[in-house]
Amino acid sequence: MIEELKAKGFKDIFIWSDSKGTYYDWHKHPYDEIRVMLKGEMIINTKENQYHLKAGDVLNVPAGEVHEAYVLEDCEYICGSKY
Structure with a gap:
């Protein structure tokens, strides 16, 4: 998946984890x-x-779009940025 994201122009790709209750x-x-x-x-x-x-699931949040996040259960995900 990381190589696919790089091919689509994403950079600064990393795996992140959050604990239940993180906001x-x-x-x-x-x-x-x-x-x-x-x-x-x-x-x-x-x-x-x-x-x-x-x-x-995959979600792309466009540049400038205001958003918030609630972690419902311990999670791990890949993040990437496209400048």
Whole structure:
């Protein structure tokens, strides 16, 4: 999967993990951000949508889109950025 993301132009690719109950307050990035769920569950809210992510799900958050995240159960995911 990491090689596929690199081929699509993503950089700064890493695997991250969060514990149940982790919360990321509303924020935005100056670059596209992709998240590929490996295990666990989380909710990512944008101003217009809610995404319930589980293992195997992929979400691309476009540059400048304000979002927040709630971790529902311990999770691990791949993150990457496209500048």
